[in-house]
Amino acid sequence: MATLGRVGWAAVGVCALMVAGCAGEPEPRSLEGTSWRLVQVESNNDADGVTPVPEPAAYTVSFGEGGQATFELDCNTGTGTYDATPTGDGETGTLTFGTIAVTEMGCPPLSPDQPSLDQEVGAALPSVRGYRFIDDRLHMSLMFDGGILSWEPL
Secondary structure (H helix, E strand, O other): OOOOOHHHHHHHHHHHHHHHHHOOOOOOOOOOOEEEEEEEEEEOOOOOOEEEOOOHHHEEEEEOHHHEEEEEEOOEEEEEEEEEEEEOOOOEEEEEEEEEEEOOOOOOOOEOOEOOOHHHHHHHHHHEEEEEEEOOEEEEEEHHHOEEEEEEEO
16 A cells, blocks of 8 residues: 655645635625616615515616616616625625616506606615625615615526
């Protein structure tokens, strides 16, 4: 039976260090190239509470290359720019949108007792200041603790 000499054990040690070095910090998740649909609007005002989105596919955001974003806000569409910078563990980061150009059609109500959310969501997007990934959902936080927009992947 062959045994490892000093050189053999040294080689095993070097390989172990190389493998351990590869298991470092995970790559931060990128928003670029992803698309999301809105599932919930959470207000930090207890009176408003949480508004589930009845038709999530009617409210989408797509993060394109070069900081370009496209939006579907019910019956309206929009384009704009974004800047996202991962922080910490790569699951959180800063996120801001530049000027967003949106069509201004009057969207019909979602139901007899719920108006379209196009105006509310369109007004909230310029206030986004950060993001966090939790359980494969993207949560965008609004400035001044204004609320959270929760999205799921398309």
